[in-house]
Amino acid sequence: MNLNAWSQRAGxxxxxxxxxxCVLAVLLVGIAVLAGGxxxxxxxxxxxxxxxxxxxxxxxxxxxxxxxLALPALGxxxxxxxxxxxxxxxxxxxxxxxxxxxxxxxxxxxxxxYRAAQVPTIRSAATIGLVHPxxxxxxxxxAQLDTQALNAAIAHEQAHARHRDPLRIxxxxxxxxxxxxxxxxxxxxxxxxxxxxxxxxEEARECNDGADLAAAVLVATRIEQKSSFxxxxxxxxxxxxxxxxxxxxxxxxxxxxxxxxLKTYFVLISLTIMCALLLGARFGEFLIGSGLQWxx
Amino acid sequence: xxxxxxxxxxxxxxxxxxxALPGGELEYAVLVTLWTHGxxxxxxxxxxxxxxxxxxxxxxAKVLDRLFDKKLVLRKxxxxxxxxxxxxxxxxxxxxxxxxxxxxxxxAEPHPAMAALVSAVEAIDPQLLNELERLVAARRRPGxxx
Numbered sequence: 236m237n238l239n240a241w242s243q244r245a246g247x248x249x250x251x252x253x254x255x256x257c258v259l260a261v262l263l264v265g266i267a268v269l270a271g272g273x274x275x276x277x278x279x280x281x282x283x284x285x286x287x288x289x290x291x292x293x294x295x296x297x298x299x300x301x302x303x304l305a306l307p308a309l310g311x312x313x314x315x316x317x318x319x320x321x322x323x324x325x326x327x328x329x330x331x332x333x334x335x336x337x338x339x340x341x342x343x344x345x346x347x348x349y350r351a352a353q354v355p356t357i358r359s360a361a362t363i364g365l366v367h368p369x370x371x372x373x374x375x376x377x378a379q380l381d382t383q384a385l386n387a388a389i390a391h392e393q394a395h396a397r398h399r400d401p402l403r404i405x406x407x408x409x410x411x412x413x414x415x416x417x418x419x420x421x422x423x424x425x426x427x428x429x430x431x432x433x434x435x436x437e438e439a440r441e442c443n444d445g446a447d448l449a450a451a452v453l454v455a456t457r458i459e460q461k462s463s464f465x466x467x468x469x470x471x472x473x474x475x476x477x478x479x480x481x482x483x484x485x486x487x488x489x490x491x492x493x494x495x496x497l498k499t500y501f502v503l504i505s506l507t508i509m510c511a512l513l514l515g516a517r518f519g520e521f522l523i524g525s526g527l528q529w530x531x
Numbered sequence: 532x533x534x535x536x537x538x539x540x541x542x543x544x545x546x547x548x549x550x551a552l553p554g555g556e557l558e559y560a561v562l563v564t565l566w567t568h569g570x571x572x573x574x575x576x577x578x579x580x581x582x583x584x585x586x587x588x589x590x591x592a593k594v595l596d597r598l599f600d601k602k603l604v605l606r607k608x609x610x611x612x613x614x615x616x617x618x619x620x621x622x623x624x625x626x627x628x629x630x631x632x633x634x635x636x637x638x639a640e641p642h643p644a645m646a647a648l649v650s651a652v653e654a655i656d657p658q659l660l661n662e663l664e665r666l667v668a669a670r671r672r673p674g675x676x677x
Contacts, residue, residue: 343637351641361647388648395646405644412641428642428650435646446670452649453664459652472654480663484670 256316258334260309265337265413267308271301272414275423287433287482294427298407301414306504307511311522314515344412351408359455360388362395365402370395379454387443388451394438400431429475436483445483452479552627553603557584557594562603562617562624570616572609 275297354363358373370392377385395401407424414420439448456476515522553559557580564579565571571579573592581591595615598604603624606613634640642650 346633347637347641350637351644354643354645357645357647359648361645363645365644391648392646400646401644404642404646408641408644415638424642431646444671446667449663449667450671453660453667455648456652456655456660459647459649460655460657472651473656473659475651476655476663477659480667484666 255330256312258331260312261337261341262334263308263312264305265334265340267304268301268413269417271304272417272420274304275301275419287430287435287437291427291430291434294423294430295403295407298420298423298427299410301420302410303504303507307507307514310508310511311515311519314512314517315519315522316515317512318516318519340415341413343415344409347412348405348409351405358461359458360392360451362392363401365405368396368399368401373458375458376451376455379458380451383444383447384451384454387439387448388455390439390443391435391448391451394435397438398435400435404428404431429479432479433482436479437487440483440487445485445487449480449483452476452483552631553598553601553624557586557590558598558603559624559628561591561594561598562619562621565604565615565617566621570614572612572614574612576615 352365357363357371359376360370360372362368362370370389372385372389372392376388380388407427411420411424436445436448553562560580561576564576568575568579573595574588576595577586577588577591580586580594581588595604595606595613599606599615603617603619604615605618606615608614
């Protein structure tokens with residue numbers, strides 16, 4: 236039974252096949268992302284690595300990991316769409332109602348993405364700019380730091396700029412928001428933000444003393460605490476500050492654990508998408524038709 | 532690959548003032564009265580806001596005191612009574628109220644798209660900062676102070 240025949244039996248709205256495919260894409264991707272978020276809850280945050288950069292890479296991949304389940308879902312849908320014959324004519328209203336919660340979650344994520352792009356006033360130091368990152372240093376911070384501490388702070392921010400961290404933070408926030416209301420997503424995001432600072436501290440320390448950077452961090456904290464627009468506090472902020480300064484005052488660990496090769500990930504993802512396309516083309520009629528039958 | 536042009540800018544910190552919102556329907560109603568009718572005495576505000584709500588004069592007076600503390604209204608003594616007028620434009624309050632309503636709907640503020648040297652500073656214990664500052668100062672090489 237193809238979609239056209241099923242739709243005619245069920246009755247309902249007259250819609251184009253492309254709209255049905257779009258709604259199916261929203262529904263399947265949304266469910267896959269939420270399922271990925273639940274799956275990621277089984278893996279706690281990794282605290283074993285001494286290298287901040289390794290910690291950051293692992294944490295960033297955990298932030299994005301739930302979205303990878305959306306790839307096979309999209310692949311199956313695309314494979315099915317390639318072989319699906321005639322235009323759909325009748326689709327039950329319930330089909331669109333099921334996709335509505337996902338649409339609302341994505342709308343919320345879109346609004347928050349817009350708000351996140353509005354950068355607040357900076358009093359200490361930060362890197363801003365999604366497309367062209369640039370370092371901003373407040374005059375108050377410049378006035379209170381000596382040359383060595385200021386250089387260390389600027390080196391830290393320049394490391395953020397090299398890695399385009401404002402864009403990565405923005406994308407990670409979106410990836411977190413599409414998993415709303417799962418609580419684990421926010422925790423993984425917050426943990427990654429902390430490891431991000433540890434990683435950039437390490438890069439800054441390649442040419443600067445850790446104690447100088449620690450002094451800059453503490454002065455910046457004092458300055459930001461006076462600000463009306465300081466970010467909302469988190470429960471473990473004191474613990475994180477203590478850990479961060481302790482790491483800055485200990486000798487830099489130059490033995491970095493090699494992360495998994497990125498090429499391996501790309502190959503795996505490509506193979507997954509290809510298999511999903513074939514699966515969708517061969518069995519999409521059965522898989523998706525059964526799901527729509529359930530809606531009826 | 533195009534090289535990344537990293538520029539560093541030193542900026543003056545703008546001292547932006549957060550807008551205090553009227554805390555409740557009554558405070559908002561008083562502000563609306565002042566925006567509509569201009570400067571009013573406490574008694575006039577009570578006649579327009581308190582009496583339709585069957586409130587006593589002291590309640591209205593307390594509301595005006597709260598608004599004065601929040602710097603949302605100004606007052607000037609004329610004889611034995613105060614005359615009040617709004618200290619903030621209606622558009623600003625309306626925008627702030629709308630933003631607050633949206634915030635309640637969308638949850639906590641998203642993390643801004645920027646990488647700051649420090650973040651989440653409000654919850655950091657000030658005594659911890661003192662302790663860490665002493666530790667760092669002792670560790671830094673002699674001859675350089677902060």
